[in-house]
Amino acid sequence: MTKIAVVTDSTAYIPKQQRDELGITMVPLNVIFGNESYKEEVEITTADFYEMIKRIENLPTTSQPPIGEFAAEFERLASEGYTEIISIHLSSKISGTYQSAVAAASMVEGIKVTAFDSEISCMPQGFYVLEAVKLANEGKASEEIIARLNEMKTKVKAYFMADDLSHLHRGGRLSGAQAFIGSLLQIKPVLHFVEGKIVPFEKVRTSKKALNRIFGLLDEDAKTGEPIQIVVIHGNCEEEAEKIQAQLQSEYPHANIMISYFGPVIGTHLGEGSIGIGWYLK
Secondary structure, X not given: OOOEEEEEEHHHOOOHHHHHHHOOEEEOOEEEEOOEEEEEOOOEOHHXXXXXXXXXXXXXXXXXXXXXXXXXXXXXXXXXXXXXXXXXXXXXXXXXXXXXXXXXXXXXXXXXXXXXXXXXXXXXXXXXXXXXXXXXXXXXXXXXXXXXXXXXXXXXXXEEEOOOHHHHHHOOOOOHHHHHHHHHHOEEXXXXXXXXXXXXXXXXXXXXXXXXHHHHHHHHHHOOOOOEEEEEEEOOOHHHHHHHHHHHHHHOOOOEEEEEEOOHHHHHHHOOOOEEXXXXXX
């Protein structure tokens, strides 16, 4: 009898309680402060990360999980009676995590592992994970689940903005000149994923205008009245996220709207105060 497990990495930022309830296996990425490495969501909390980052001069770095950690989890799941694994990860264009899962899959025996590149990150990546779990629980075959996840790629959208351009600059995502001029002019680039890469969608003056631009993009899909899943993602500014959630819920009562966060690995590159909105028509 087929028994399918779902694996993801920490950048989906699915809360531990929810992972435990749904039986989701999570393999953490690492955030590195000087000589100290921490597994995000395991050895460092998001709250601790944002406190630590205020006290240091240089940004931390990040790294993908070792192949051996994936192999160990795959072997554990095989020993627990699972016959197949669907392993869903952040975009292969911004991290080697997906490739590590693929490499580990070739190392284990007795279980079929299918790695899936979400081509995105954070809770929009989590959308794929939660859908895979739902379908696996319904008894769907892995081929059907992967087909559904690929169909979702045509519907999942996410736009975000960084409040402080210095993080994007220091992380190598923005040139010094762009960061300097952008800060002087209060430019807030609206970013999104295209073919798995983070690219500017539009440059907007001020945070308010950037958010309004994202609201306009969301409205194009939400106003249809079809069932829609929305997530508001924040970088240590939960109160702001809650205000946005309330505003969107009043405008789109038919929508399911959740709040998530930019954890240590993604927060390293976006910084505190970042806001994102992701969604897909179900």
